[in-house]
Amino acid sequence: MSKIDYKQAGVDYGKIDPLKILAQRAAAATAGNLQRHGLTEIAASRGESAYLVDCGDFLLASITECLGTKALVADATRQLTGRTYYDLIAQDTLAMAINDLITVGATPVSVHAYWAAGGSGWFDDAKRAQDLVDGWRAACDRCGVAWGGGETPALAGVVVEDRIDLAASCVGLVRPRTRLTLGERLAPGDQIVLLASSGIHANGVSLARKLAERLPAGYGTRLPDGSLYGEALLAPTTLYAPVTEALFQAGIVPHYQANITGHGWRKIMRHQATLTYRFHTLPKVPEVLRFLQHETGSDDRAAYGNLNMGAGYALFVAAGDAERTVRIAADAGVPALLAGRVEAGPKQVVIEPLALTFGADDLHVRA
Amino acid sequence: MSKIDYKQAGVDYGKIDPLKILAQRAAAATAGNLQRHGLTEIAASRGESAYLVDCGDFLLASITECLGTKALVADATRQLTGRTYYDLIAQDTLAMAINDLITVGATPVSVHAYWAAGGSGWFDDAKRAQDLVDGWRAACDRCGVAWGGGETPALAGVVVEDRIDLAASCVGLVRPRTRLTLGERLAPGDQIVLLASSGIHANGVSLARKLAERLPAGYGTRLPDGSLYGEALLAPTTLYAPVTEALFQAGIVPHYQANITGHGWRKIMRHQATLTYRFHTLPKVPEVLRFLQHETGSDDRAAYGNLNMGAGYALFVAAGDAERTVRIAADAGVPALLAGRVEAGPKQVVIEPLALTFGADDLHVRA
Numbered sequence: 061m062s063k064i065d066y067k068q069a070g071v072d073y074g075k076i077d078p079l080k081i082l083a084q085r086a087a088a089a090t091a092g093n094l095q096r097h098g099l100t101e102i103a104a105s106r107g108e109s110a111y112l113v114d115c116g117d118f119l120l121a122s123i124t125e126c127l128g129t130k131a132l133v134a135d136a137t138r139q140l141t142g143r144t145y146y147d148l149i150a151q152d153t154l155a156m157a158i159n160d161l162i163t164v165g166a167t168p169v170s171v172h173a174y175w176a177a178g179g180s181g182w183f184d185d186a187k188r189a190q191d192l193v194d195g196w197r198a199a200c201d202r203c204g205v206a207w208g209g210g211e212t213p214a215l216a217g218v219v220v221e222d223r224i225d226l227a228a229s230c231v232g233l234v235r236p237r238t239r240l241t242l243g244e245r246l247a248p249g250d251q252i253v254l255l256a257s258s259g260i261h262a263n264g265v266s267l268a269r270k271l272a273e274r275l276p277a278g279y280g281t282r283l284p285d286g287s288l289y290g291e292a293l294l295a296p297t298t299l300y301a302p303v304t305e306a307l308f309q310a311g312i313v314p315h316y317q318a319n320i321t322g323h324g325w326r327k328i329m330r331h332q333a334t335l336t337y338r339f340h341t342l343p344k345v346p347e348v349l350r351f352l353q354h355e356t357g358s359d360d361r362a363a364y365g366n367l368n369m370g371a372g373y374a375l376f377v378a379a380g381d382a383e384r385t386v387r388i389a390a391d392a393g394v395p396a397l398l399a400g401r402v403e404a405g406p407k408q409v410v411i412e413p414l415a416l417t418f419g420a421d422d423l424h425v426r427a
Numbered sequence: 428m429s430k431i432d433y434k435q436a437g438v439d440y441g442k443i444d445p446l447k448i449l450a451q452r453a454a455a456a457t458a459g460n461l462q463r464h465g466l467t468e469i470a471a472s473r474g475e476s477a478y479l480v481d482c483g484d485f486l487l488a489s490i491t492e493c494l495g496t497k498a499l500v501a502d503a504t505r506q507l508t509g510r511t512y513y514d515l516i517a518q519d520t521l522a523m524a525i526n527d528l529i530t531v532g533a534t535p536v537s538v539h540a541y542w543a544a545g546g547s548g549w550f551d552d553a554k555r556a557q558d559l560v561d562g563w564r565a566a567c568d569r570c571g572v573a574w575g576g577g578e579t580p581a582l583a584g585v586v587v588e589d590r591i592d593l594a595a596s597c598v599g600l601v602r603p604r605t606r607l608t609l610g611e612r613l614a615p616g617d618q619i620v621l622l623a624s625s626g627i628h629a630n631g632v633s634l635a636r637k638l639a640e641r642l643p644a645g646y647g648t649r650l651p652d653g654s655l656y657g658e659a660l661l662a663p664t665t666l667y668a669p670v671t672e673a674l675f676q677a678g679i680v681p682h683y684q685a686n687i688t689g690h691g692w693r694k695i696m697r698h699q700a701t702l703t704y705r706f707h708t709l710p711k712v713p714e715v716l717r718f719l720q721h722e723t724g725s726d727d728r729a730a731y732g733n734l735n736m737g738a739g740y741a742l743f744v745a746a747g748d749a750e751r752t753v754r755i756a757a758d759a760g761v762p763a764l765l766a767g768r769v770e771a772g773p774k775q776v777v778i779e780p781l782a783l784t785f786g787a788d789d790l791h792v793r794a
Contacts, residue, residue, distance in 0.1 A: 086564040087574035096571040111575030124539035172491035197453040204463040207454035208478030229596035
């Protein structure tokens with residue numbers, strides 16, 4: 061089978077990025093509006109995964125994120141098995157927002173659901189609707205957030221018929237302010253703890269869908285471990301808020317945190333500091349990602365540069381906190397690995413076991 | 428021309444509502460999660476237009492809202508005139524979120540954009556993208572909010588090709604807590620000040636689109652005042668935050684507030700109290716709504732029960748504050764009218780000049 065890359069899979073970052081840059085610049089120019097209310101923004105949060113407003117005793121964090129196209133995988137796999145999987149993609153959607161929000165040190169407080177269907181008919185399917193509601197609630201309970209409300213529009217003509225556009229917004233508090241983890245203390249000598257992913261999460265799904273089109277059995281293809289490709293893709297994204305809350309309770313404030321989503325391991329160098337991130341140990345690669353890499357003919361550079369490859373979230377902690385961080389994460393139900401360290405040096409991610417390096421030029425997430 | 432009603436226009440509230448009720452019940456059950464963080468929800472905010480969490484010295488308000496299908500009107504009208512109108516529908520999208528958030532007494536602080544396109548190609552149109560960014564920023568500036576960030580996914584297969592699903596989330600603070608306007612003080616004797624709408628805003632758009640399909644000249648039809656139907660529909664939703672902030676600065680805290688959106692004037696009785704809302708004076712009906720009512724063969728019950736008919740926002744204030752409220756709104760750039768009063772009596776909206784009454788059975792917005 062010939063190689064598949066991201067442009068073939070329908071996502072052309074070169075086209076989206078100019079708009080993103082326009083929007084980021086215009087957004088930054090609105091910061092002064094907060095003065096009318098006696099507030100200021102935390103300027104360093106622009107370019108990070110959640111936005112922060114300084115409210116004096118506390119910081120207000122907010123984020124809006126979408127699921128992407130993973131609902132299409134659920135819809136197709138349902139044709140094979142009869143399960144709706146909307147309980148699982150509900151968790152994915154919330155994870156996209158919550159896992160970003162917590163990177164700045166915030167406790168997630170409340171979420172809103174955004175479920176935009178391709179027409180009123182979408183809601184006729186009572187089982188699917190019930191699964192969506194049940195999964196959403198369970199993920200809220202796991203993260204200790206209140207589900208505040210939401211929007212369930214029927215958007216015939218905007219959303220494709222019998223499809224749904226799922227997104228979530230999340231609000232949180234950094235309180236006390238000393239919980240802030242924007243990276244001021246990130247420094248050589250810090251250790252990098254990687255939290256395990258459950259599978260593809262919700263990034264790289266366009267590539268995975270493209271592969272399904274090419275496989276003779278599509279989502280019904282059996283992986284080496286016997287699972288169905290479609291079901292393996294639908295393993296829900298791990299929720300990392302229980303770990304970050306447990307760390308805070310234990311008195312550990314990471315120096316920096318990165319949610320590993322689009323851009324894969326390149327996201328590890330998201331902070332603007334000039335530092336080298338060197339890995340000596342790699343997490344186990346989930347079966348579905350190993351399969352995806354192999355079947356799409358991707359080399360390690362393409363795989364680790366776009367997929368999480370087993371590492372869903374990175375914690376950069378003081379060397380003395382590293383072992384305890386691993387234990388606390390495991391106690392909170394998330395396998396963790398002391399995988400690397402921060403060093404003085406050029407901005408790069410060095411993955412020694414694979415002899416693979418990503419340089420600063422490989423990542424552009426800021427205007 | 429025969430009558431058009433909402434079901435024909437593609438929105439079947441009977442189908443959406445069962446899911447809404449499921450979701451509302453599940454959401455309410457997550458309130459206890461806040462205890463882990465030493466927080467509680469303001470239970471009375473459930474069923475209101477924004478969700479509130481009690482954080483001690485302040486209340487945290489949040490909301491997510493979508494534009495609906497108004498982008499389709501912009502796309503079609505652009506074919507006639509060459510303007511994109513995305514600066515205007517950007518304002519509409521923000522208004523949907525901000526005008527809801529302020530009803531609880533919150534100062535809007537920051538917003539996130541959610542712009543989900545039907546494919547990367549949507550972003551190729553630089554003029555349209557620039558208008559969207561410019562309009563979004565201008566609306567933020569008018570409301571004194573910081574644009575914190577956003578999400579711009581390309582969702583081929585979920586969003587229709589060359590269309591975009593626009594939504595906004597907004598976070599705010601009720602600080603001091605005495606600004607809270609959930610209606611505890613709403614009582615007979617209160618006066619009702621109506622703030623003018625600019626046109627259809629973003630509710631009733633499905634009906635307006637259906638009408639465009641039936642008109643021989645479609646969106647190019649001239650209204651009696653000479654304007655194009657499409658352009659008249661695209662008058663951007665009035666932003667009411669400058670009024671609510673000016674009222675607070677002047678020491679006026681309304682007893683209750685209602686954003687008049689879907690369900691039109693029925694929304695005026697949204698509070699759960701058993702009270703009669705009696706109107707003696709009506710605002711001027713925008714030309715486009717008069718045209719829409721006439722051409723769809725809607726009677727006053729259908730028109731006032733589904734469209735804003737000139738009243739975009741209702742302020743319920745102490746009798747002694749009413750005249751000053753009207754002046755402060757006008758000074759903030761929004762025409763206002765002392766239009767009615769709150770009375771003891773059954774739950775109903777009585778519009779005397781039209782001999783029209785909506786009873787409690789006409790509105791179901793709570794689980």
